[in-house]
Amino acid sequence: MTEATLLELHDLDLQLAEAREAAHVGKLKKLGFEPGERLSLERLRARLLAGVERRWVQHYERALQRYGRGLVAMRERVCLGCFVTLPTSASPGVGESLTLCESCGRILYWR
């Protein structure tokens, strides 16, 4: 539950980064789109956050504040946030796909 919600939260935050910036909204309008109000997105964010385990929320929000993204994918044991190669011992346990990057503190998605 936490994993799916965190992934959705991450994608929502990417969208919100666009919706909060007047220049980006202006670009969308120039392209012929009609972006709506972002209030519903902010409400959804609050709802999703409430569904994530507290410890993950803290890690996620801290990394988001610091780097602009709280969660990144892994590729061949390389964190795509800080590009540090992690040891095999950093792999998630069976049935899990989230860990923390030992280097930058972002949440890592291992799929």
Add this chain to the structure above:
Amino acid sequence: MTTVAVHPVPDTSLFLPDLKLKRKESVLHEMACVAQKAGAVRDAELLHETLLRRERWCPSAVGKGVAVPNARSLAVTEPRLVIARARRGLEWGASDRVAVQLVLLVLSTSEMSVDSHLERVMRAIAITRTQRNRLKLLEAEDARIVTALLREAAL
């Protein structure tokens, strides 16, 4: 100078010549699944959810029978353009009320900046600005013709 490629349809698997689906939600799901099969997406369900949410905030119909849904998502592993045609037309909520026959799905990885993503969306829209190009896309017999058109458009 920065070059941002739209990544034209690289193989037939990313070109859906005649969608039989009728609902926007089903079309987006089908396109997300096709992108996953082609190896450009790791999680079609997450991408679908992201596309639907974006659609609610910023409907992707740009008029003249064209829709350009797009997403920056953790679900995307490779930037891709997926093209689908619906000869019967789809109800997409366009402001000009024209049924959508061409759907260009622009997929960007979450590592890409908003500016790079919007640049890719802009290039995809630019392809369909002229009636000549829209007709070519609608009448193309196979993916190779579509690819050639995208290359001709210097994308």
